Amino acid sequence: MKLYTYFRSSAAYRVRIALNLKGAAYEAVPVDLRPGAHRQPDYLARNPQGLIPALDDAGTVVGQSLAVIEYLEETHPQPPLLPRRPLERARVRSMALAIACDMHPLNNMRVLKYLRSPLGHDEDAVDTWYRHWIAEGFHGLEEEAKRASGDGRHMFGTEVTLADVCLVPQMFNARRFNCNVAPFPTLCGICGHLETLPGFVQAAPDAQPDAS
Numbered sequence: 001m002k003l004y005t006y007f008r009s010s011a012a013y014r015v016r017i018a019l020n021l022k023g024a025a026y027e028a029v030p031v032d033l034r035p036g037a038h039r040q041p042d043y044l045a046r047n048p049q050g051l052i053p054a055l056d057d058a059g060t061v062v063g064q065s066l067a068v069i070e071y072l073e074e075t076h077p078q079p080p081l082l083p084r085r086p087l088e089r090a091r092v093r094s095m096a097l098a099i100a101c102d103m104h105p106l107n108n109m110r111v112l113k114y115l116r117s118p119l120g121h122d123e124d125a126v127d128t129w130y131r132h133w134i135a136e137g138f139h140g141l142e143e144e145a146k147r148a149s150g151d152g153r154h155m156f157g158t159e160v161t162l163a164d165v166c167l168v169p170q171m172f173n174a175r176r177f178n179c180n181v182a183p184f185p186t187l188c189g190i191c192g193h194l195e196t197l198p199g200f201v202q203a204a205p206d207a208q209p210d211a212s
Helices: 010-021 041-046 065-075 086-107 109-116 123-148 162-176 185-194 198-203
Strands: 002-005 027-030 054-057 060-063
Touching: 002 010, 010 065, 010 086, 010 162, 010 198, 054 065, 060 065, 065 086, 065 162, 086 109, 086 123, 086 162, 109 123, 123 162, 123 185, 162 185
Parallel strands: 002 027
Antiparallel strands: 002 054, 054 060
């Protein structure tokens, strides 16, 4: 398998974590978002959405991080990232989607670039935008984690789930943009534990070959 990735992409970060946790061998193929390599014809021929990440398995390319992780869940079922019971699976997916669908899209690189140009907002305004949506999302997740965590070290129960895989990259981004995460002690505590686990450590942005 080949993973088209960018070291600071939180969506790619999620997939790297999942691949590592499942012990799935893959080749990382860096795609530098800064000069727009993901919009070049050769990459668009692989992934017409022009987004990172994309997973190439035996010549078939799958985009969108959660779709890729669900594919890995089906093809590499151990260790599972979703609970067995349908209602519990839905709760984990709900937390993961709150990050991947409500928070991340408002704060990814192309949205922030659009706020700067052509909309003309300065860096203070862009940072205010970013921090607002981080806080909005984390407030709800903090309360959900308080109810769902079984040990204060995982978003749901006592094992790593899809919700954890999504949390760590989003928390990395929040800290990178100097968001105040002190109001979310449950999330910070969970993230602090997860970031010590080998699968998360190996997936971290600074550990990637294209980190710069």
